[in-house]
Amino acid sequence: VDASADTEVVARRVAQAVDVIVACHTGILQRGREARRGADDALLAEASLQMDSSLDVEDTLRRVARIAVPAVADGCLVHLLRKDGPEFVAATHVAVQQQRALEAAGRDDPWLAALLAQRDDGDQALFLSGAALEGSPFAGPGPAGGGRHPTVVSVSTLHARGRVVGSITFVYQRPEDRLPDSAFLDSLATRAALAIDNALLYELRRHAVLSLQEHLLPSQLPAAAGWDLSASYEVGDPMLDVGGDFYDAVPRPDGSIALLIGDVCGRGAEAAALTGLARHTLRTLLEEGTDPGTALSRLNRALRQEGASRFLTAVVVTMAPRADGTVLLTTCSAGHPRPLVLRADGSISEVVSGGLLLGILDDVSYESHEDFLAPGDTLVLFTDGLTESREADGTYFESVLPGRLAALRGSDAAQVAESLARQARIFRASGQDDIALLVARWNGITPSDGLLPLETLLEQAALR
Incomplete structure (x- = not known):
């Protein structure tokens, strides 16, 4: 500006230019913050969707780690809180x-274990860098060291429904302006904690259902010569609670077996x-020798x-x-699906x-029907969960059951039971009913086994 310039005018114009520059800079920063906030919100929404899509504990934990890297951090460690302290369960890193080094640190490093043990339910995300990382596996050439940017570590406590379920540790090796803020990490930790807690509750419920179901069934089936x-x-x-299917095999006083x-x-x-x-x-009732029809009537x-x-x-x-x-065979049924027999020649x-x-109704009587098994024949009893398993096109397993059973000709009882249950499970696209199968294969018996019913032995002696 020379001596002829109007300094007041110049000052006003410079001030206006500064105002424009400041406004532009402010607008750019604001748009950047809005874009960052939008990206964070999108990441949180995607994280919730991904983590809530599984009720398997290990799968959920792996999803938590995979979602965070590299979108949030360069490395991630997830620990569950057990009775005896934090337990390492998942880790991932961009390299x-x-x-591998990060996984080793998560399992065995005493510095990290001590840090996680000090965290409690009220803690927000804790950031550590520089001298605070001395003695840690993240200092120097540790799992995330050796890069162009100083290593930063954050630890977030995972708490859901009033209790701590674990922690998530992020490792950053990126510019400071790319580090997430505490509010974002706390929000991500809350979502992860709820997903993990849901998976843990599902696992506990599943274990309880399966345990109770086992106690409603016989611990083992009796061993009998020829059978x-x-x-x-x-x-x-398992989330639908304990089912009502049951089965048993009962030795009877006359040497026969009741299924x-x-x-x-x-x-x-x-x-x-x-x-x-x-x-x-x-x-x-059956152990006491009661006939099937009377046993059902009394029940x-x-x-x-x-x-x-x-x-x-x-x-x-x-x-x-x-x-x-x-x-x-003496059979008596109370509205149950009819048993099938796989004959030795493969016919059904x-x-x-x-x-x-x-x-x-009160005072109901049940009629018995007789049939027979020859050596090599297999009797198959089942509940309607087997026959009512349904494919996506509406086809019931009942329509293919005879063919599937015939294909198992020559199989032992365990193979028949396990194969039919597995095939029905694969077959069905809908239907959540339990499937119970009880299979008896008659291999034949000789008098030398000494386990034939007394009446049969007397009959054989008379024939001789």
Whole structure:
């Protein structure tokens, strides 16, 4: 500006230019903050979607680590809080070699273990850098060291529903302006904690359901000469509570064996109580030698006396070896799916049976039907969870069951039970009912085994 210039005018114009520059800079910063906030919100929404899509604990933890790297940080460690302290469960890093070192630090490093043990439910995200990282695995050439930017570490406590479930540790090796703020990390930690806690609660519930289900079923099936017995139980969905399917195999005083299988309507505590009542009532009666029809009638009477609000189906089959090497089947059903027989030649036959559901009417009698097994034949009892498994096109497994069973000709009882349960599980696109199978294969018996019923031995002696 020379001497002829109007300094006041120049000053005003310079001030105006400065105002424009400041306004532009402010606008750029504001738009940058808005863009950053929008990106953070999008990341949080995607993180919630990804983490909530699984109820498997390990899968959820891996998702937490994968979502954070590299969008949030260069490395990530996830720990669960156990009774004896933090437990390392997942880690990831943008560099494979550094990931291995990061995993080792997460498992065994005393500095990190001491740091995590000091965190509590009220802590916000803690940032550490420089001298604060001395003695840590992140100082110098540690898991995230050796780069162009100083290493920064943040630790966020994972707390959900009033309790600490773990912690998430982020490792940064990037410019300071690219570090996330505490509010974002706290929000991400809250979402991760809820997802992990949901997965943990699901796992606890699943374990409780499976444990209770196991106690409602026999711990093992009896061993009997000439017989190959096996069973399979597939829980449809543990989150739906305890199912009402049950089965048992009962040795009888005359040397025969009684098979029973049933299905209580519904799920939950009441269904579990009726399941226990039905199985133990039938087992006690059959052990005493009660015939199948009478056993079902007495169970029906007990259900009516107890005022049970649910009905159930059941089928009882007694299997008595005969002198000619065959087995007499006496079957009595209370509205249950008919058992199938896989003959030694691969043909399939249906065991005739039918009767009213249990727990509906008073004073119901049940009719018995007789059939037979020859050596090499296999009897298959099942609940409707098997036949009602349905494909996406609406096809029921019931329509393909005979063919699938025939293909198992020559298989032992365990192979038949496990294969049919597995095939039904793969087959179904809908349906959450439990699947129970009880399989008995008759291999034949000789008098030298010494385990034939007394009546059969006398009959064989008379024939000789």
